[in-house]
Amino acid sequence: MKKRLCELGLTDDIAKEFENFYEDGYLGRVIAEYKGLYRVATEEDDILAKVSGKIINTAIDKSSYPAVGDWVVIDRINRNTGNGVIHEVLNRRSAVSRKVAGKQMDQQIIASNIDTIFICMSANNDFNLRRLERYISIGWNSGATPVILLTKIDLCEDLYRIEREIEDIAIGIDILYVSSFTGKGIEEINKYLIPGKTIAVIGSSGVGKSTLINLLLGEERQQVNNIREDDHKGKHTTTHRELIVLKDKGIIIDTPGMREIQFLDDADGIEDSFHEIIDIAKGCKFSNCKHDKEPGCAVKAAIEAGTISKERLQSYNKLKREVSFMERKVDRKAKSESKKQLILKNKKLRENKKR
Ligand SMILES: Nc1nc2c(ncn2[C@@H]2O[C@H](COP(=O)(O)OP(=O)(O)OP(=O)(O)O)[C@@H](O)[C@H]2O)c(=O)[nH]1
Numbered sequence: 001m002k003k004r005l006c007e008l009g010l011t012d013d014i015a016k017e018f019e020n021f022y023e024d025g026y027l028g029r030v031i032a033e034y035k036g037l038y039r040v041a042t043e044e045d046d047i048l049a050k051v052s053g054k055i056i057n058t059a060i061d062k063s064s065y066p067a068v069g070d071w072v073v074i075d076r077i078n079r080n081t082g083n084g085v086i087h088e089v090l091n092r093r094s095a096v097s098r099k100v101a102g103k104q105m106d107q108q109i110i111a112s113n114i115d116t117i118f119i120c121m122s123a124n125n126d127f128n129l130r131r132l133e134r135y136i137s138i139g140w141n142s143g144a145t146p147v148i149l150l151t152k153i154d155l156c157e158d159l160y161r162i163e164r165e166i167e168d169i170a171i172g173i174d175i176l177y178v179s180s181f182t183g184k185g186i187e188e189i190n191k192y193l194i195p196g197k198t199i200a201v202i203g204s205s206g207v208g209k210s211t212l213i214n215l216l217l218g219e220e221r222q223q224v225n226n227i228r229e230d231d232h233k234g235k236h237t238t239t240h241r242e243l244i245v246l247k248d249k250g251i252i253i254d255t256p257g258m259r260e261i262q263f264l265d266d267a268d269g270i271e272d273s274f275h276e277i278i279d280i281a282k283g284c285k286f287s288n289c290k291h292d293k294e295p296g297c298a299v300k301a302a303i304e305a306g307t308i309s310k311e312r313l314q315s316y317n318k319l320k321r322e323v324s325f326m327e328r329k330v331d332r333k334a335k336s337e338s339k340k341q342l343i344l345k346n347k348k349l350r351e352n353k354k355r
């Protein structure tokens with residue numbers, strides 16, 4: 001088998017499937033996704049590519065389009081620009097997907113052909129068993145093997161308690177305890193970094209994913225990750241690679257989608273975590289009560305009566321804001337709408353500054 005493709009994670013199985021498409025082009029792996037454009041690594045080089053008309057015309061939903069990690073059949077159309085067309089997406093051996101809010105519920109593939117999923121959760125105050133459970137189910141559903149990475153253990157005073165809690169819900173899953181600050185547990189992680197094997201990293205914002213990935217990649221990250229390339233206007237832009245091949249250490253997938261996955265997932269989880277507030281809010285005068293200055297607010301009354309704490313309402317509101325922010329982010333229509341508002345807001349800010 002070809003050397004570079006093997007480094008990219010090619011297996012006999014995929015090579016065999018590709019034999020059916022031999023005449024349609026080269027074999028490659030999607031390493032980054034931009035708006036409607038994909039970066040595909042092939043045996044020879046990396047090619048920017050669009051999808052073929054056939055893929056567009058036969059797409060059932062978003063999941064029919066290529067995603068980072070996919071093996072694809074790609075053909076070069078223009079020798080000079082090097083741009084290509086993706087004709088075929090080979091069967092996914094595993095995939096992390098999420099539901100996307102839109103006109104109808106749509107499936108979007110965040111990353112595919114993953115062997116191991118590192119579920120990162122920090123061992124400090126952010127530790128949340130229920131969220132961890134949800135991540136684990138994402139992990140198992142993907143078809144890859146989940147591994148729990150408990151991060152920031154230098155900040156945890158009662159690791160023993162957390163260990164006991166996790167062991168109850170994480171049956172059959174390896175648990176690693178790490179600190180990127182002290183370097184504890186990093187050696188254990190290296191055991192999972194195997195040439196040709198693909199690892200995806202998921203976890204909430206701030207749990208230390210970037211710090212950890214940077215540590216694993218060492219010097220390589222800057223070199224491997226940032227590539228300069230020409231956009232269509234001939235201007236140089238620096239873009240981000242989402243699938244990174246490490247020397248002798250396998251492949252790491254670190255897509256923005258992986259980072260955002262938790263929010264949409266938490267949308268269902270808010271109700272669980274704040275059920276007492278939701279129960280009380282049923283007594284508010286207005287069904288869309290924000291529990292702020294509205295009259296007849298049962299939640300405010302409960303705070304005054306001392307039934308629930310002010311802090312609890314604050315964290316509830318914060319989480320709700322985050323979720324609606326993420327939902328706006330994925331809903332394309334709403335997205336462009338908020339963008340317009342953002343531009344307006346910035347414009348106003350600038351005008352105010354001038355005064
Ligand atoms: N005490 C401690 N702090 C850490 C550790 N690892 C990361 N941090 C800190 O935690 C904060 C968040 O770390 P990041 O690596 O940016 O977290 P992230 O998960 O990549 O966050 P997003 O990019 O928002 O998804 C930073 O201030 C880090 O310095 C650790 O092992 N111990």
Ligand SMILES: [Zn+2]
Pocket residue numbers: 281284285289290291292294296297298299300
């Ligand atoms: Zn209210």
